Amino acid sequence: MTISTRLANWASEISSAHTPKAREAAKQAILDVVGCMVAGAGDSGAAKVREAFKNMGVGYSVVCGSFRKAPAPYAALANGMAAHALDFDDTFMEAVTHASASLVPALFALGDELDVRGDTIIDAYIVGLEIHGALGLALNRSHYDQGWHSTATLGVIGTAAACARVMGLDQVRFAHALNLAFSSAAGTKVQFGSMAKPLHAGLAAKNAIEAAKLAAAGVEGRANAFEGPMGLMELYGGSNPPGWDAAFEKFGGKLAIERQGLTVKRFPCCAATHRAVDAVLDLMKKHGFEASNVEHVDTWLNAGHVKNLRYLSPETEFEARFSMQYCVAVALLSGTITLSDFTPIAVQRQEVKKLCKKISITPHEISGTGASEIGSIRSMVRIALKDGRILEGQSHTPKGDAANPLNNDEREAKFLDCCLGFLPHSHIDRLKTQIVSLDSAGSIRHCTRLLRFEAGADQGQRFEQRA
Amino acid sequence: MTISTRLANWASEISSAHTPKAREAAKQAILDVVGCMVAGAGDSGAAKVREAFKNMGVGYSVVCGSFRKAPAPYAALANGMAAHALDFDDTFMEAVTHASASLVPALFALGDELDVRGDTIIDAYIVGLEIHGALGLALNRSHYDQGWHSTATLGVIGTAAACARVMGLDQVRFAHALNLAFSSAAGTKVQFGSMAKPLHAGLAAKNAIEAAKLAAAGVEGRANAFEGPMGLMELYGGSNPPGWDAAFEKFGGKLAIERQGLTVKRFPCCAATHRAVDAVLDLMKKHGFEASNVEHVDTWLNAGHVKNLRYLSPETEFEARFSMQYCVAVALLSGTITLSDFTPIAVQRQEVKKLCKKISITPHEISGTGASEIGSIRSMVRIALKDGRILEGQSHTPKGDAANPLNNDEREAKFLDCCLGFLPHSHIDRLKTQIVSLDSAGSIRHCTRLLRFEAGADQGQRFEQRA
Numbered sequence: 055m056t057i058s059t060r061l062a063n064w065a066s067e068i069s070s071a072h073t074p075k076a077r078e079a080a081k082q083a084i085l086d087v088v089g090c091m092v093a094g095a096g097d098s099g100a101a102k103v104r105e106a107f108k109n110m111g112v113g114y115s116v117v118c119g120s121f122r123k124a125p126a127p128y129a130a131l132a133n134g135m136a137a138h139a140l141d142f143d144d145t146f147m148e149a150v151t152h153a154s155a156s157l158v159p160a161l162f163a164l165g166d167e168l169d170v171r172g173d174t175i176i177d178a179y180i181v182g183l184e185i186h187g188a189l190g191l192a193l194n195r196s197h198y199d200q201g202w203h204s205t206a207t208l209g210v211i212g213t214a215a216a217c218a219r220v221m222g223l224d225q226v227r228f229a230h231a232l233n234l235a236f237s238s239a240a241g242t243k244v245q246f247g248s249m250a251k252p253l254h255a256g257l258a259a260k261n262a263i264e265a266a267k268l269a270a271a272g273v274e275g276r277a278n279a280f281e282g283p284m285g286l287m288e289l290y291g292g293s294n295p296p297g298w299d300a301a302f303e304k305f306g307g308k309l310a311i312e313r314q315g316l317t318v319k320r321f322p323c324c325a326a327t328h329r330a331v332d333a334v335l336d337l338m339k340k341h342g343f344e345a346s347n348v349e350h351v352d353t354w355l356n357a358g359h360v361k362n363l364r365y366l367s368p369e370t371e372f373e374a375r376f377s378m379q380y381c382v383a384v385a386l387l388s389g390t391i392t393l394s395d396f397t398p399i400a401v402q403r404q405e406v407k408k409l410c411k412k413i414s415i416t417p418h419e420i421s422g423t424g425a426s427e428i429g430s431i432r433s434m435v436r437i438a439l440k441d442g443r444i445l446e447g448q449s450h451t452p453k454g455d456a457a458n459p460l461n462n463d464e465r466e467a468k469f470l471d472c473c474l475g476f477l478p479h480s481h482i483d484r485l486k487t488q489i490v491s492l493d494s495a496g497s498i499r500h501c502t503r504l505l506r507f508e509a510g511a512d513q514g515q516r517f518e519q520r521a
Numbered sequence: 522m523t524i525s526t527r528l529a530n531w532a533s534e535i536s537s538a539h540t541p542k543a544r545e546a547a548k549q550a551i552l553d554v555v556g557c558m559v560a561g562a563g564d565s566g567a568a569k570v571r572e573a574f575k576n577m578g579v580g581y582s583v584v585c586g587s588f589r590k591a592p593a594p595y596a597a598l599a600n601g602m603a604a605h606a607l608d609f610d611d612t613f614m615e616a617v618t619h620a621s622a623s624l625v626p627a628l629f630a631l632g633d634e635l636d637v638r639g640d641t642i643i644d645a646y647i648v649g650l651e652i653h654g655a656l657g658l659a660l661n662r663s664h665y666d667q668g669w670h671s672t673a674t675l676g677v678i679g680t681a682a683a684c685a686r687v688m689g690l691d692q693v694r695f696a697h698a699l700n701l702a703f704s705s706a707a708g709t710k711v712q713f714g715s716m717a718k719p720l721h722a723g724l725a726a727k728n729a730i731e732a733a734k735l736a737a738a739g740v741e742g743r744a745n746a747f748e749g750p751m752g753l754m755e756l757y758g759g760s761n762p763p764g765w766d767a768a769f770e771k772f773g774g775k776l777a778i779e780r781q782g783l784t785v786k787r788f789p790c791c792a793a794t795h796r797a798v799d800a801v802l803d804l805m806k807k808h809g810f811e812a813s814n815v816e817h818v819d820t821w822l823n824a825g826h827v828k829n830l831r832y833l834s835p836e837t838e839f840e841a842r843f844s845m846q847y848c849v850a851v852a853l854l855s856g857t858i859t860l861s862d863f864t865p866i867a868v869q870r871q872e873v874k875k876l877c878k879k880i881s882i883t884p885h886e887i888s889g890t891g892a893s894e895i896g897s898i899r900s901m902v903r904i905a906l907k908d909g910r911i912l913e914g915q916s917h918t919p920k921g922d923a924a925n926p927l928n929n930d931e932r933e934a935k936f937l938d939c940c941l942g943f944l945p946h947s948h949i950d951r952l953k954t955q956i957v958s959l960d961s962a963g964s965i966r967h968c969t970r971l972l973r974f975e976a977g978a979d980q981g982q983r984f985e986q987r988a
Contacts, residue, residue: 268570
């Protein structure tokens, strides 16, 4: 039996009676990424994507941040771009993908077109995430480290599984949906730092719908496209992939959404800053000092993460998202970091700029070969206060990881931060209610129609107005 | 200056006053691939692709083989699939791509939408082919040999250049069209032998239009996407690519369409059979024997080509296209090979099956390391006749190559063979006239509207009816 057949047989046949824990986790993930999508709809890149396909025919699928509808693939493209635009959406570490940013836009767009029930979306999200995970376990980190942007490459296949599940494809056509999605597995990390990075999440969502539609009509790829010569593993596996056995070790047991879960971002900035910011906030809470008391802050983190954080003194909101100095300074001044900290005006605040100069970032040494993986990912901070105290802290697991999750209030606060300025309070409450009761929703359209609003291209004005 | 910027600057600025030779070659290529598209529209896989997106919104672009119109990307997808479905379309050896099968469907679909002039299509075809060539010179054969299906991977970028040219993008946006097309550079040779192979030509056409539209709206990729770390050359270059200098050695001089030209297929079967079939037909012409006089035929060819020809005794038309035995047998019996030889009924002809058993295929040895490239591609045949004569022949350059081109009658005969059964004679004449006078066509729509007919999914019935 080929790899895609094994995956498709499982994904087309598994009962939709998932555990309450899995369903709850799926709804939380959907709520989180919908918030990111609403906020991201105001991104200028997302607005350009909507503009590019505004005349691309009549469709049934809501384009978040506009009053238009579009054919499902183009709605999925625009919404996937929006979901990932601010780098605030979740990460699925088992696949090293921003899985929700392709899954949810694809499922909402296809669900709109086919007018499916809310619980169908939850089920398809869980199944699609599982296929993301299986591919990730087989290929990563080798695949990612070679330079592939797995959100795009593995994401399109995992998301095609979710679409095939919604469409109820039989085993044979389901496998071809996966094989054909492989023929859209493109997107490399050279695009990081450009609009093409969030675009990749949208392309994965769009191409996944197209692959499922092609397979549903009877178009067929090669059954052994994943493991065959010149196939997925051979050309995309990198130098030392774990291999297919690793994909199937856990397959059919506890679901990925339960065993691994998703890492939800607490702050709208590069994940590499999150552990250090957590440690700084913990020290502030414990020792009760303020930014004005800070003499100096040193941070140490994993060398790979340091590479992501190149901007010591950021001049734009895009640079600020990838600046440890900026994020720690804002955390010290505000006690948190929110979307309103990433606007052209916010990054020019003199008190933030002044504080940035007092913050250092250094890769930490891993001594010997015995360093555990957790040790290598840990971040440490040392804060020197003007009163002479030296405070030290560290963090292994960022707040927002499934092992250290946001509580209900924190999740709702994030959702509110994302939606404010785009939607009125009453509208935000209705949207949240629709998503948390998605199990019993007669149609996904009750939810998606709440995403119709005019976002324009936001340059931070909504925060200035709000303040 | 980055690679994509160099390519884009040239492609956005070159004068459209190409030489008459270049324009004539472009029109010949368009005529050839339009014929293939008409014939391929009857392929069952092409019909399924049309079916998959039949409800994908209202559009302005003709879907060949139907009376519907679709948004340009989906028309390009369906028509690209049709153009390559029968493996009868041309090859552009400088890029190792079926360039016309993505260029012409994309340009016709986009041209329909924007209602452009015929000479705009010719110009964009020439410019797009040049970018195909530059990428091919930089990466191939290393890229192709690693397993990438260049028609899909390089094809989408070259075809995006053609689309950007039609849309008149400025230098900056033109470069981003190329960079964003790279984020759709997928498709590997594991898919050969399935419907996904011709689908790749359609995907390249569709994704090229989408990349150009995204760039036109201001979406941007990374300027160094081709040469940067984890970019096109690094991840797709294979073990030993020639490199970017090779791309620019010839750039800006004589156009690729003049210096290399296209290899047009004389027969609707694997190109690996063509040299041997040419040699057999030459011997028949020279020595005046008939199939009934043949005792045995031996063929020797390049080892890589032998691998493509796995079917000694084909049972389906798909297998027959990749069978040296079948193709030589048909050539001996009919003096040519036409589309009507690839139907379920035709492959069951007892006289063909009987003759197949008398034909051998063997890889020829390349002695030492000094064998020239031409020597390694050469095919040789030896025919033993019942009257005791032993005839020997060989071919280096297949009939249809730019160095050994089809004459006007042969090209028209191929076009007719492709169109008959789908279009009435009068209609075929009008289509041909439109294409050969494309320079002066006020609108490409005069041409594309002639591609509206109901193809259904042909299983060979049109040939049975015609016979």
